[in-house]
Amino acid sequence: MSAPRTRPVRPWTPPLDNRQLTTVLNRLRGWDPFDGCALLDDVAAALDDVPPADEDTAQLAERLRGHLARLVTIAVASEAEQDTAAAQLVLRARTLHADPLPRGREAAIAHLRRLGWTANELHDRLTAIRCLKEAA
Structure with a gap:
């Protein structure tokens, strides 16, 4: 019976250096998970029969833009x-x-509704093709 062969084992080296690990950590700290319920709340506010107040329109549009950006990222990644x-x-x-x-109330509300419809339709499509789980 012969002796088992042994191979020298190289010492383990981490896959990322300190700078790269710091970058990953900072990205994780800044990451916000997708919130389907918040998306649906904002879509409902944009598409409601009663339009949001003037002072809320810009904030709602910005949140809907954020939802669209996140949905596009999910679509591209998947x-x-x-x-x-x-x-x-x-x-x-x-x-x-x-x-x-x-500018102008009517044009702003129309734009807000386009943002809401698109966010809702993209969310529904990504759910239908199983890129997202359905939001409650």
């Missing part, structure tokens, strides 16, 4: 753009995200 409907919604979301809130 390769949802291979789905034609999802790809069209991602394009619409990117366009709306870049558009500033128009």
